[in-house]
Amino acid sequence: MVNGKRLLVIIPALNEAGSIADVVREIRGELPGVDVLVVDDGSADRTAAVAVAAGARVARLPYNLGVGGAMRLGYRYAHDHDYDVAVQIDADGQHDPRYVPKLVDLLDDYDLVIGARFAGEGDYAVRGPRRWAMGMLSVVLSGLAGTTLTDTTSGFRAANRRMIEMFARWYPAEYLGDTVETLVHAARRGYRIQQVPVAMRRRMAGTPSHSPAKAMIYLGRALAVLTLALIRR
Amino acid sequence: MKLTLVTGLTGLVLLATIVELLRRRQLREKYGMLWLGLLFVVIPLSLFPRLLDGVADLVGVASGVSLVLFLGIVFLLLVCIHLSWEVSALEEETRTLAEEFALLRAEVEADRAERTQQQELVGRDG
Numbered sequence: 001m002v003n004g005k006r007l008l009v010i011i012p013a014l015n016e017a018g019s020i021a022d023v024v025r026e027i028r029g030e031l032p033g034v035d036v037l038v039v040d041d042g043s044a045d046r047t048a049a050v051a052v053a054a055g056a057r058v059a060r061l062p063y064n065l066g067v068g069g070a071m072r073l074g075y076r077y078a079h080d081h082d083y084d085v086a087v088q089i090d091a092d093g094q095h096d097p098r099y100v101p102k103l104v105d106l107l108d109d110y111d112l113v114i115g116a117r118f119a120g121e122g123d124y125a126v127r128g129p130r131r132w133a134m135g136m137l138s139v140v141l142s143g144l145a146g147t148t149l150t151d152t153t154s155g156f157r158a159a160n161r162r163m164i165e166m167f168a169r170w171y172p173a174e175y176l177g178d179t180v181e182t183l184v185h186a187a188r189r190g191y192r193i194q195q196v197p198v199a200m201r202r203r204m205a206g207t208p209s210h211s212p213a214k215a216m217i218y219l220g221r222a223l224a225v226l227t228l229a230l231i232r233r
Numbered sequence: 234m235k236l237t238l239v240t241g242l243t244g245l246v247l248l249a250t251i252v253e254l255l256r257r258r259q260l261r262e263k264y265g266m267l268w269l270g271l272l273f274v275v276i277p278l279s280l281f282p283r284l285l286d287g288v289a290d291l292v293g294v295a296s297g298v299s300l301v302l303f304l305g306i307v308f309l310l311l312v313c314i315h316l317s318w319e320v321s322a323l324e325e326e327t328r329t330l331a332e333e334f335a336l337l338r339a340e341v342e343a344d345r346a347e348r349t350q351q352q353e354l355v356g357r358d359g
């Protein structure tokens with residue numbers, strides 16, 4: 001329970017055995033009474049076993065569906081079990097659960113609250129094409145949502161009942177779909193979106209999914225995904 | 234002139250079809266991008282078939298048009314190979330799903346058998 005609401009934390013995880021236990025324990029320590037669902041997306045390591053030992057519920061997918069596929073499963077779980085709030089947190093320990101109450105506080109007036117970097121708090125920085133891509137996404141999506149969104153690809157999000165209901169039905173599994181396309185879709189349908197500045201920490205273990213060499217491709221694909229999301233209904 | 238009209242129109246109709254399929258979410262991003270990319274090559278060529286004559290000369294093909302035909306066939310073959318690859322991946326996934334399902338069923342049935350056995354024991358004793 002956070003602010004009198006039943007809360008589910010959804011953690012999409014792929015090969016995060018090195019950090020998942022600490023992440024789950026920290027969440028359960030900082031936010032007593034919340035339920036934690038780890039969606040293990042076909043990991044080759046002991047992610048699922050480690051997460052169960054740390055006190056999380058674990059849903060194991062038989063093969064990799066990507067973050068989007070894992071998150072729809074999480075939102076369906078939240079919807080079926082009648083949670084008031086679903087919070088998405090990364091398994092690598094970059095998101096600080098102490099910000100969760102701040103996000104949840106805003107869910108009375110907003111449907112989707114994003115924990116955002118580059119909004120004053122913390123000193124996380126990216127450079128080069130990846131930064132241009134993020135800047136472009138930020139400008140377009142801020143316009144659509146009618147509010148400033150500095151970190152549209154953030155995987156730190158809180159959703160209220162209205163939003164959970166929509167995400168349980170519809171959540172894209174395509175590249176960047178779990179972040180960019182869901183924002184376009186939600187903003188267009190009149191869901192209210194807001195962001196809260198957060199500081200981002202370093203990964204605890206494992207390897208980041210994006211290497212600097214892929215930054216240029218990332219920019220191209222981000223453009224394509226955004227264009228597509230904008231012409232789609 | 235007439236030919237240019239026919240080929241150009243065909244290209245535009247194909248473009249409209251793909252965009253509409255993408256808009257309706259009937260086509261995954263990766264395939265949509267593939268076909269869109271192709272059309273951005275094909276449409277200019279259908280309007281100006283002579284565009285490739287220079288390149289054709291360079292590789293020893295008599296005319297740009299035959300070069301386009303050749304490249305078209307190569308491209309279609311590549312698409313076929315890609316689709317076979319995708320289908321193989323899908324088959325592997327359904328196989329994994331079927332196994333998962335069978336394992337779950339075995340577990341549920343073992344569970345049920347154990348429970349009825351326990352109930353019978355309790356019934357006999359009590």
Ligand SMILES: Nc1nc2c(ncn2[C@@H]2O[C@H](COP(=O)(O)OP(=O)(O)OP(=O)(O)O)[C@@H](O)[C@H]2O)c(=O)[nH]1
Pocket residue numbers: 011012013014015016039040041064065066067070071089090091092094155203207208209210
């Ligand atoms: N379910 C699922 N989760 C994934 C997959 N790939 C990555 N993740 C998880 O998604 C979260 C974010 O992944 P990261 O690799 O940290 O991506 P990021 O935070 O955008 O990038 P970094 O700045 O490099 O950390 C982590 O919890 C990963 O375990 C996947 O294919 N399936």
Ligand SMILES: [Mg+2]
Pocket residue numbers: 090092094203
């Ligand atoms: Mg990360």
